[in-house]
Amino acid sequence: MDTYFFYPDLELGQQITLPEEEAKHLKTLRVKEGDFLDIVNGKGILAKGKVLSPNIKNSLIEITQIMDTEAKRPFYIHIAVAATKSSDRIEWFLEKAIEIGIDEISFIETSRSEYNNLKADRLVKKSIAAIKQSLRATLPRINPPKEFKDFIKKYHSDRKNQTKHGEETLEIQRFIAYTPTDTTAVLENCATKNAYYLVMIGSEGGFSPEEVHQAQQSGFECVSLGEYRLRTETAALYSCMALNSINRIS
Amino acid sequence: MDTYFFYPDLELGQQITLPEEEAKHLKTLRVKEGDFLDIVNGKGILAKGKVLSPNIKNSLIEITQIMDTEAKRPFYIHIAVAATKSSDRIEWFLEKAIEIGIDEISFIETSRSEYNNLKADRLVKKSIAAIKQSLRATLPRINPPKEFKDFIKKYHSDRKNQTKHGEETLEIQRFIAYTPTDTTAVLENCATKNAYYLVMIGSEGGFSPEEVHQAQQSGFECVSLGEYRLRTETAALYSCMALNSINRIS
Numbered sequence: 161m162d163t164y165f166f167y168p169d170l171e172l173g174q175q176i177t178l179p180e181e182e183a184k185h186l187k188t189l190r191v192k193e194g195d196f197l198d199i200v201n202g203k204g205i206l207a208k209g210k211v212l213s214p215n216i217k218n219s220l221i222e223i224t225q226i227m228d229t230e231a232k233r234p235f236y237i238h239i240a241v242a243a244t245k246s247s248d249r250i251e252w253f254l255e256k257a258i259e260i261g262i263d264e265i266s267f268i269e270t271s272r273s274e275y276n277n278l279k280a281d282r283l284v285k286k287s288i289a290a291i292k293q294s295l296r297a298t299l300p301r302i303n304p305p306k307e308f309k310d311f312i313k314k315y316h317s318d319r320k321n322q323t324k325h326g327e328e329t330l331e332i333q334r335f336i337a338y339t340p341t342d343t344t345a346v347l348e349n350c351a352t353k354n355a356y357y358l359v360m361i362g363s364e365g366g367f368s369p370e371e372v373h374q375a376q377q378s379g380f381e382c383v384s385l386g387e388y389r390l391r392t393e394t395a396a397l398y399s400c401m402a403l404n405s406i407n408r409i410s
Numbered sequence: 411m412d413t414y415f416f417y418p419d420l421e422l423g424q425q426i427t428l429p430e431e432e433a434k435h436l437k438t439l440r441v442k443e444g445d446f447l448d449i450v451n452g453k454g455i456l457a458k459g460k461v462l463s464p465n466i467k468n469s470l471i472e473i474t475q476i477m478d479t480e481a482k483r484p485f486y487i488h489i490a491v492a493a494t495k496s497s498d499r500i501e502w503f504l505e506k507a508i509e510i511g512i513d514e515i516s517f518i519e520t521s522r523s524e525y526n527n528l529k530a531d532r533l534v535k536k537s538i539a540a541i542k543q544s545l546r547a548t549l550p551r552i553n554p555p556k557e558f559k560d561f562i563k564k565y566h567s568d569r570k571n572q573t574k575h576g577e578e579t580l581e582i583q584r585f586i587a588y589t590p591t592d593t594t595a596v597l598e599n600c601a602t603k604n605a606y607y608l609v610m611i612g613s614e615g616g617f618s619p620e621e622v623h624q625a626q627q628s629g630f631e632c633v634s635l636g637e638y639r640l641r642t643e644t645a646a647l648y649s650c651m652a653l654n655s656i657n658r659i660s
Contacts, residue, residue: 398651405656408598410594
């Protein structure tokens with residue numbers, strides 16, 4: 161079946177009842193008793209489930225097979241973005257970034273970022289829809305909003321410069337996106353393949369000079385995303401796509 | 411002023427009256443008589459205009475200076491995308507692609523694309539808003555929908571393989587995006603710098619095998635946009651961003 165279902169905990173032999181919101185797809189897809197479903201848990205596991213009852217209010221699916229967990233890519237993309245006034249823009253960034261491939265998303269409160277009460281549950285719902293859409297088994301990690309100062313302190317280069325990612329040990333590369341007059345320092349030239357990337361994206365107004373300075377003191381490298389002025393969510397998505405691109409170039 | 415106004419025809423010394431929709435920004439920006447505006451015509455020209463009257467219903471601006479036209483980039487990106495059922499998705503692709511940099515957009519009717527009556531005037535409005543937002547002077551070329559067969563006939567490799575772009579002569583590189591089992595033929599590896607790129611993006615269902623075959627016969631190279639399944643507008647935007655990325659790598 162070319163559709164994925166989502167259930168957070170999957171164990172072989174276990175019988176699960178899908179929440180109605182998931183189960184309603186059983187009807188639209190005309191699933192019958194005895195059919196098999198593909199179910200992901202958002203933690204890299206894809207399972208086969210045999211439908212014992214396709215009843216929406218009270219479905220019953222038995223997990224008959226646990227397939228290999230999704231292979232980890234040899235790099236890790238962590239985008240830290242200043243919240244925008246409109247949650248829609250953050251939500252579509254999330255949807256698109258997941259489709260292309262993102263591992264972790266943080267939200268930072270900068271001196272110029274606008275107030276935004278991001279609904280964590282909505283973001284999770286969007287993420288689940290996106291991994292199902294792109295036939296993926298892993299949800300990105302989504303961190304709650306953090307003050308800019310606290311964020312750069314947490315990721316200060318003095319603390320660590322390498323991190324484990326599955327079998328691999330990846331070098332941590334820290335970037336802060338801003339619009340320099342010198343556009344040679346573009347992200348594509350500063351980032352190298354197979355690393356842990358942390359990119360900070362400011363709000364429409366960009367980062368303040370003090371913030372840029374503090375970030376540099378914390379080991380972040382200033383990079384340009386090109387010669388044009390980008391909206392916050394465009395800049396965030398562009399950096400995610402560009403990092404995927406440089407890792408695809410052989 | 412960090413905002414652009416739009417007026418299609420700009421000539422030195424000429425006096426123009428902005429359409430009310432544009433003129434209303436004079437009020438929000440508190441523009442006074444004697445102030446100067448930055449005005450773009452969407453064809454690469456940025457002009458200075460002196461405000462003789464900031465009246466919304468009957469504004470009067472004199473063009474006092476024509477600045478250098480926007481420098482042409484040494485490459486050209488033309489994305490041909492199958493229309494999606496929801497126009498929103500096409501419209502945001504348009505907005506984001508313009509922010510990052512796109513030269514031409516075509517819409518193709520494929521065997522699996524859904525009916526969509528794209529509103530040309532809405533697309534133009536979106537484009538104007540996007541170039542103003544990203545402080546640009548040039549609108550992309552937007553072509554009306556075309557049957558897939560007619561489209562590949564028009565761009566058949568037998569017809570031409572080079573094209574003029576400003577001073578430059580660019581090689582034409584034709585691609586059709588599909589999801590092959592072999593993901594080594596990714597767009598980033600098949601496209602080379604400083605060329606005219608034409609990338610065809612199918613609808614959710616992708617292109618039919620016949621369409622892929624016909625495209626190959628017409629000189630289009632099959633490329634992958636990565637291992638994941640992408641929505642139409644995500645694939646279109648990704649290919650646009652990836653082509654910008656490879657041209658930024660020094």
